[in-house]
Amino acid sequence: MNDWHSWAAIVVFVGAYALIISEKIHRVAVALGGAGLMLAIGATDDVSAFYSENSGVDWNVIFLLMGMMMIVGVLKKTGMFEYLAIWAVKRAQAKPFRVMVMLVVITALASALLDNVTTVLLIAPVTLLVCERMALPAAPFLIAEVMASNIGGTATLVGDPPNIIIASRAGLTFNDFLVNLAPLVVVLVVVLIALCRVLFRSAFVYDGDRAAEIMALEEREAIKDPRLLVQGLIVLTLVVAGFVLHPVLHYEPSIVALLGAGLLVAVSSVETSDVLSEVEWPTLAFFAGLFIMIGGLIDTGVVGEVSHRLADLIGGNELGGAMTLLGGSAVLSGIVDNIPYVATMAPITSELVRDMGGAGGHVLWWALALGADLGGNATAIGASANVVVLGIAERNRQPIGFWQFTKYGLVVTAVTVAISLGYVWLRYFALA
Template sequence: MTASTQAIFATSVFLLVYAIIVSEKIHRTVIALIGAGVLILAKILTPEQATEAIDFNTIGLLIGMMMIVGITRQTGVFEYLAIKAAKRSGGHPLKIMASLGLVTAVLSAFLDNVTTVLLIVPVSFAIAEKLRLSPLPFLIVEIIASNVGGTATLIGDPPNIMIGSATHLGFMDFIINLTPVIIVVYVLTIFLLKLIYRRQLVTAPELQAAIMEMDENEEIKDHDLLRRCLLVLFLTIAGFALHQFIHLESSVIALSGASLLLLLSRQDPEHALHAVEWPVIFFFAGLFIIVGGLEHTGVIEKVARWSLDLTGGQLVPTAMLILWVSALASAFVDNIPFVATMIPLIHDMGRLGGIANLDLLWWALSLGACLGGNGTVIGASANVVVIGMAEKRGLHITFLGFMKVAFPLMIMSIILSTAYLLIWYHLHAVFTVAVAVGGLALGWLLGLIDRRAAARRAE
């Protein structure tokens, strides 16, 4: 095949795989692996090039955290937190909704979003049943909170894991740069959801009293294992916070934490590995190979050049384009393949446009992809999981019914993110200039002191 034919072939495979993923006619892992296999069989990529295209840092981080969470969930601590939050709300439905949202957001910042909703949603159904209310408001809040909370940290959402692995940005960079705007987005989102559902969340005082009778301590099944899990979680998160300074990849930290927990808990490794969502892992592997085909054939570089022509190569317009395109695209397609495509594109945009510091673009991609997932029921994996759990219990959440509530809230979060990134950019520029001026001033002052000292010695 000629170079242009290879580019057309790789693009066709990518678009076909993407279309099938969106349609959900074939499991996304199956079609991703088929797409990767087709590229190798067609000799677009050699087996060695395909292996090099896989980001094993992302894979290792996901496996390590899945193992830690899988062992920790056996203790019942997550159910304990959900019931505790409900009781602290005094049994008032609106306060319970906000409390469960907060627990979901915080857990999603440090655990996989899907795992978080799998743990919190069953408790929400039990609480709604005791209050004789529809669980719908609780589920909507938990879906949105999981995606908002997951945006705040490196390990909170797969797009952030992928961005962190592909850049110099570490755990503390995500917290420092993204958590401030995420807190504002979360608070405003919960406030608006309270206004939307305030009339639906009214119940009798005696039913509220039933919530206060729930015993959260009964959920803790193994206190000894809980202590060991909390110790390993603390050490792992501390490792993430320090990994840039100790020069260890985040995957090494996560896998080391998982290995330590296996040792301390004396769990059967085979049982612990069942907690790993292997279809997700192989989906990532296939996806990385497909995107590697686009990169190898020069397709991504051409798209990067077109994007730079559109924005004139200016950093701020480029960031705004990435933010809004990411948000709108992630509302209707899975944000994981979208981010996998955008990462090499942004690298090429930086190289071709001569942009030395790409941080603003990475924050735009993270905010757009993660928050955009709140737009529709198919925008993020957690959304699909909760909708499926609801349907099994006889509660049907329609596409338009969810979108009517969630899409405006998503747009609101992106507007806030736009304002935040513009402020961040200008403050960052002011800070950089201040540091440069301060450095020059300090150099001048030290030089002056040195000259005066030399003059005194000469006297």
């Protein structure tokens, strides 16, 4: 980090982060401007920014988002989300907290089978309609769902992209994640529900008259195009199956999503221009800029230096190492996207595990996964799902500010990480 490029990259990233936090300039403009500066100062170049697997734009994430946004755009035209919104509210008897609990549980379960970004893309439209029907602010419900998606995605190999990177490096299986992390995730979801009851208590305003109106609705009447709905559900089922069967089929989620979007557009009567208009282009542009900025930190050695210093701090102490890795990863993943962080930290963790005489199921791998996945809840840009939901909320004229999200995210992250530290100590050291 003696090269001036490293310090210049830090200045650009910190400056961009400060502007995003201040919300004085739109985050998309900041991300693209920061990316441009990283290229201008030579912290990264066109080859690294657009073609590098380690430090460039993660096109798998970009095209996964685009494909799923197109599928969701078609499904919106069928009335399916209105149907689900009415159904959910009626099952919860129009009680706001019961609705939130239902949405949180569904999101957490879905995120364990799908990736968390896909889950929020499907759940967010339902949530917006539920809140519209009940005359409730959408922000608390959307924030709770994002956090549920990041927590639920921790449970399985396919639930969060960092888990896939860790599994590949450590040789871990789907069942390894399920056995080691799923029990903790169940506890964390219950804790999240309890926290939501306190954090968002002002949003749980029951309107008896409006509740009576909703209970009198017939959800089947919301379906506008049954034929298109059948086509959309068949394609969505195939896409979900493709996600779940990733370890067998070896198709990247982005490929599955694009194939599904292309098939749905081809077999349906929906105009291609209408489908493309549903894509959240500003969100994709923000991700591209953010990836390039983080790539500048990787190419100049900043991220590697931080990771190695963390590794030096760990040394050969397994308990201290697990605690430090979990806590440190949670902090860093709240600042930079957890995908490049884990990609950088995974080989270092592998060396630490080998030096300690451990194998694939070593506690350090679970500490890294928990810290990276749960730390994404800390800030509004800590995880991909967060950014996606902020984009959807803004498009629907219910914007969620950086600090509006982060003030809740810091609380949830602190509590869930603290519980995770206790879980790791109890399971892998005290009871081992």
